[in-house]
Amino acid sequence: MTTPCPKPHFAHVESWVFDLDNTLYPPEMALFDQINIRMTDWVMRALGVDEAEANRLRVKYWREHGTTLAGLMRHHDVDPGPYLTEVHEIDFTVLAPDAELAAHIRALPGRRIVYTNGTEPYARRVLEHRGLSGLFDAIYGVEHAAFRPKPEREAFDLVFAKDGLDPTRAAMFEDDPRNLAAPHEMGMRTVHVAPEPDPAEHIHHHTVDLNDFLAHLQ
Secondary structure: OOOOOOHHHHOOOOEEEEOOOOOOOOHHHOHHHHHHHHHHHHHHHHHOOOHHHHHHHHHHHHHHHOOHHHHHHHHHOOOHHHHHHHHOOOOHHHOOOOHHHHHHHHOOOOEEEEEOOOOHHHHHHHHHHOOOOOOOOEEEOHHHHOOOOOOOHHHHHHHHHHHOOOHHHEEEEEOOHHHHHHHHHOOOEEEEEOOOOOOOOOOOEEEOOHHHHHHOOO
16 A cells, blocks of 8 residues: 555664665666566576577566576576576666665665665675665675575575564565565565555555655655
8 A cells, every 4th residue: 555654654663675676776777677688598598498488487487486596496406606697797887876765775764685586796786886885784685595585485584584683673675566475474564666556465555666755754
């Protein structure tokens, strides 16, 4: 749901957890489109299938397992390291710095964290090109969850245990509504950042504009 004045609902929050792709930059920057192309190309070469089949598997595994990588690991015993390195070799110059977003994140009280299904090195490059470097206390990638992806509860358990955060005093910002189910179950405040709302019970708030939402928390 959309809350006109969300600030009272976040008074207890001490840890702010942000997804990366299509959350800390808008979808129209189309950075992840490049990754989709590279994933499809990788699947074509690794599995010896044509582009149509590779694209079908990429989407199928993402839907069924949370990430394409998780499906490749489960069904094809893929080594995640080389795969993750290759699919994240993209052009980051499509990203633009956002000084307003940086200011809003800097103003949040408590611990600020990035948690992505990508890798930590990839996340750091995205943050650099968005002008958000140095604002976060920790950056966690899929490697910190033993390559288990969001939305798996085990992935959140592993990452949050490493960080030591208390989910009942934390908030999660995500573009994929599936990835807010486990945080909600753990007691987190959930914020869906996306062009269209998803009327799911595990989503407390929705916003089309992260800057505007954060401004109403300060």
